[in-house]
Amino acid sequence: MSAPGTTERMTRLLSLVPYLTARPDGVPLAEAARDFGVTERQLRRDMELLWMCGLPGYGPGDLIDLSFEGDRVRVTFTAGMVRPLRLTTDEAVALVVALRALLESPGLAEREAVSRALAKISAVAGHAAERSAPVALSVDAREHALAVVRDGLERRRALHLHYYVPTRDERTERTVDPMRLLLVDGHSYLEAWCRRAEGVRLFRIDRVDDVVVLDEPAAPPPEAHERDVEGGVYHPGPDAPLVRLRLAPAARWVAEYYPVEDVREVEEPAGGLAVAVRTGDLAWARRLVASLGGGAVVDEPVDLAAAVAGDARAALARYTGG
Amino acid sequence: MNLVIALLGTRQYVSAARIRATVPGYELDDGTERADEAFKRMFERDKADLREMGVPLETGRTSAFDTEDGYRIARADYELPELTLTGEEAAAVGLALRLWESAQLAGAAQSALVKLKAAGVDVDPGRALPLRPRLDSDEPSFEPCYAAARDRRLVEFDYRRPDEGAPARRRVQPWGVVAWHGRWYLVGHDLDRQAPRVFRLSRVLGAPRVSGPAGAFEPPPDLDLAEMVARQDGGEEQLVVVRARPGTAIGLRRHATALGPAADGDDLLQIRTTEPRRLADELAAYGADVLVESPQVVRDAVVERLTRLAAMGQPA
Numbered sequence: 001m002s003a004p005g006t007t008e009r010m011t012r013l014l015s016l017v018p019y020l021t022a023r024p025d026g027v028p029l030a031e032a033a034r035d036f037g038v039t040e041r042q043l044r045r046d047m048e049l050l051w052m053c054g055l056p057g058y059g060p061g062d063l064i065d066l067s068f069e070g071d072r073v074r075v076t077f078t079a080g081m082v083r084p085l086r087l088t089t090d091e092a093v094a095l096v097v098a099l100r101a102l103l104e105s106p107g108l109a110e111r112e113a114v115s116r117a118l119a120k121i122s123a124v125a126g127h128a129a130e131r132s133a134p135v136a137l138s139v140d141a142r143e144h145a146l147a148v149v150r151d152g153l154e155r156r157r158a159l160h161l162h163y164y165v166p167t168r169d170e171r172t173e174r175t176v177d178p179m180r181l182l183l184v185d186g187h188s189y190l191e192a193w194c195r196r197a198e199g200v201r202l203f204r205i206d207r208v209d210d211v212v213v214l215d216e217p218a219a220p221p222p223e224a225h226e227r228d229v230e231g232g233v234y235h236p237g238p239d240a241p242l243v244r245l246r247l248a249p250a251a252r253w254v255a256e257y258y259p260v261e262d263v264r265e266v267e268e269p270a271g272g273l274a275v276a277v278r279t280g281d282l283a284w285a286r287r288l289v290a291s292l293g294g295g296a297v298v299d300e301p302v303d304l305a306a307a308v309a310g311d312a313r314a315a316l317a318r319y320t321g322g
Numbered sequence: 323m324n325l326v327i328a329l330l331g332t333r334q335y336v337s338a339a340r341i342r343a344t345v346p347g348y349e350l351d352d353g354t355e356r357a358d359e360a361f362k363r364m365f366e367r368d369k370a371d372l373r374e375m376g377v378p379l380e381t382g383r384t385s386a387f388d389t390e391d392g393y394r395i396a397r398a399d400y401e402l403p404e405l406t407l408t409g410e411e412a413a414a415v416g417l418a419l420r421l422w423e424s425a426q427l428a429g430a431a432q433s434a435l436v437k438l439k440a441a442g443v444d445v446d447p448g449r450a451l452p453l454r455p456r457l458d459s460d461e462p463s464f465e466p467c468y469a470a471a472r473d474r475r476l477v478e479f480d481y482r483r484p485d486e487g488a489p490a491r492r493r494v495q496p497w498g499v500v501a502w503h504g505r506w507y508l509v510g511h512d513l514d515r516q517a518p519r520v521f522r523l524s525r526v527l528g529a530p531r532v533s534g535p536a537g538a539f540e541p542p543p544d545l546d547l548a549e550m551v552a553r554q555d556g557g558e559e560q561l562v563v564v565r566a567r568p569g570t571a572i573g574l575r576r577h578a579t580a581l582g583p584a585a586d587g588d589d590l591l592q593i594r595t596t597e598p599r600r601l602a603d604e605l606a607a608y609g610a611d612v613l614v615e616s617p618q619v620v621r622d623a624v625v626e627r628l629t630r631l632a633a634m635g636q637p638a
Contacts, residue, residue, distance in 0.1 A: 007375050011433055013323050014375075015440040022442030035439050037432050053323045055331055056344045079327050083401035084440035088376040089472060091434035094427040098418035113410035114418070121415065124403045134471035136500045136547040137421065169572050169608075183421070186501065209576065256524050291607035294630025305634050311609040312631035318613050319625050 012036055013046055013053075017064060017081040026067075026074030047073070054079045092125035093133055101137035145208040146181075149190050152213040153178045159192070159218075162210040163203055167284035171209060176201070177220040191227065193220035200224050240280040244300040247273045251295030254288070269297070286311070325368055326377060330400060334384045335392030338365060369393075407443050416445045426464045463526040464499060467508045470532045471496040474539055477510075479530035481521055489527050494519070497541040502551040509550050511539070520554045562593045562601060563615040570611035574604065588613070602627060 019035070020027065033040045047066055054063035054077075065077035087095070099118040103111065152159045163172050176192035179200070183189075188205040200220075244262075247254055249271040255263055260275040279285050282304060289296050289308050298305035324345045329336060342348045342361055349360040372379050378399040381391045407415065415438065422431035438445050463479065470477040477496050482489040494510040497518075501507075505522060512519040563581070565588040566574065574591065581590035595601040602623035605612050614621040 007371050008433075010323065010371065011375055012436065014326065015436050019436075019440040022440065036436055049323070052346075053327060056328050058324075058346060080331050081327060084437040085376060085400060086378075086402050087434060087437060088430070090427065090430035091437065093472070094419065094422055094431040095415065095434050097427075098421045098431070099415065101421055102414060102418045110410055110414065113408070114414040117407060117411035117414045117418075120405060120407060120411065124405050126403075133547075134496075134498045135427070135468055136498060164573060164576060166573055169570070171572050186505065256522075287607050290609065290631060291603045293603050293606050293627030294634070298634065309632050309634045312606075312628045312634075314610040315606075315608075315612075316625065316628045316632055318610055319621075319628075 009046070011085070012038070013050060014081070015084045016046060016050060017075055017078050018084045020066070020073065020075035021078055021082050024074065026069060026072035028071050029073055030071070032073065087125050092121075093135060095121050096125060097133050097135050097137055100133075145211050146188055146205050148211045148213060149178065149181065149205065149208070152211075152218070153181060155213065156218045158214045158216050159190075160212050160214055161203065161208055164207040164209055166207070167281050167287065169287070172196075175214070176203070177218040177224070179220055179224065179226060193224040200227060202227070240278045241282070242276045242278055242300065243282075243285045243298070243304060244274070244276050245289070246297045246299060247275060247292075248295045248297075251292045254292070254296065274299075326372065326395065329379070329393055329395040330397055332394055335380075335382050335388070335394050337388070337390055337392040341365070341393065402437060402441050405438070405441050405443055407445075409444075412443055412445045415443075419445075426461070426468065461506045461523045463508075463523050463530050464506055466530040466532050467496055467523065467526075468499050470530070471498045471508075471510070473532075473536040474541075475532050475536055476513075476534040476538060477508075477530050477532050480527040482525050482527055492519075492521070494521070495539040497545055498547040499523070500547045500551050502548055507551045509547050518550065520551050559594055559596050560598055560617065560620070562595060562598070562605075562617065562620050564591050564593065564605065565589070565613045565615060566591055566608070567611045571608050574608065574612065590615075599623065606631070 016036070019032070029040055029043060033043045036043060038046075050064045050066065052063065056062070061077075062079065063077070064079045064081070065075070066073055067076050096118065099114055099121060102114045103118065149159065158175055158177055160175050161173070163174065164170070165172055174194055174196040176190075176194050178190055178192045180191050181188060182191055182202070190203045190205060190208070192201060192203065193199070194201040245254070246266055246269065248269045252273050254260070254277075255273055255275050258277055260277050262274070262276040264274050266272045266274045277285070282301075285304055286307055289298055289304065290311060298308065324347060325341065328341070328345050339351075342351060342365070348364060349357045351357060351361075369379060378395060380394050380396060380399075382394075383391060416435075419431045419435055422428050435445055467477060469475075474495075476493065478491065478493050480489040481492045493513040494508065495513065496508055496510040498509050499506060500509055505524065508521045508523060508526075510519065510521075511517070564574075564578075565584050565586075567588055571591075574593070578591040578593045581592050584590045593601065598620050602620055605614060605620070606624050606627035614624050
């Protein structure tokens, strides 16, 4: 067994000389470190090691030679290391699969360019790309809306949206200043400053029913900051009320789909799961519970259970009465 | 490193003894068994490391007079072929690789990026694109399932379907792992059910076990992984007609066809579905705003849901 990181460092060392060879005028050390995803200190250590490597004989004319001018580094003797190593299967898969996904997500990049890049990469990846890939990414997106949103972003123009809000079952109209496009959990989102709400909002592209690019420039105010979407797009405040549910087996998917806490198995209902969902929007919780059709029992808040039951009784009256 | 340079620089096969004598870093031959052992161990480890990195290390003999196998690296098999990308193509590659950011193949994506840059391709991810795509996922069973699909080895795991209480052991020939609508799925041939199956990785319990030899099976030649996942919840299409109060059920109208007004002033809507149960869930959630006209099974399914909901909050 080798120490962890040994092959990783070796892979980097093998790429370093070809990287410098491809940049005959030299490259700033900081830029090289960034390209390799390591610290400058680590890169310096790598280079010190390279100085001791070379062709058998290992005399002054056989060893790899690098020269530093100011903060720039370039290679003066390559010892025959002019091209990087071929792509491994995993690297080829990562490239080919990601390009295929991009090809299927219209609006994210120029389709023709992606298609040409895919052909070229597949050609150099050789056998690694020929086999059916062991992984696939499928990204859904509304083609038209995404293309218009992207156009607005690139030209830095404000957008006018017709947007469906499922938690309130409403179609809203608003003017927004687009900031960026995101892909989270397989859905495309527009992050924008909403002039109506006077805040940064995420708009799921498949809920955009109509969008036009306006003539006026996009001008998100200075207080418009990009949100952290590391843990998903849904960030209820810590003070948001807790909704406690007991999920029957058929409704257990709720625990996979929404951020839940206090998860534990329960006897009643059999095979059930007790969860707590934090939400600032009880209308959303009401719709969720109703859409589970009795698959979830509301333990808290009591009002929520009563509201859902009341809605259901009113609906039943229409069936029995008419 | 020196080993790679030395073996790249030669057309001849180089014997282990010669490598030991010329490449620095190896325990030299001083006649003792201990030194021989140390050299062997280190040389074996280095060969394994190189092969793991994908260095095409060949063994063979240059002439019939050689008494033992030697080693060499064929430059043509080692080097990444020439690759020229336009600015737009390189930007597409950079953007595509960002799809893996913080996802499972992030390491492979990063080292691929480094190799492309080393090949002189200026891949600058996200350059001039106000985009930040990302495929979020943190699925511990991805790694073994992906590796098993890549190497075509058998994988076994405990799997719990949400509608079944107890998990069941599944033995699968994995064809591939698919991210579909933000979730990871394993697609493969279920050995016990003797049929293709789709598994959601988040429902796999514990660590999957990979076993048996590599290349143990061959996925179907016309395999479309994403299509298989998309198809799994497909069924026969049904037409459902409902009455909706004007101005309500906006979400339903987004995928419905308006059939005009009904006698009582409600709007008549027609919805096509392959999943009547899921539609019944949605319809029940609209409460009194939506009334199902036909078919009877969907009407009954909605009434059944409403009846259960109406009982909520009352002592059982």
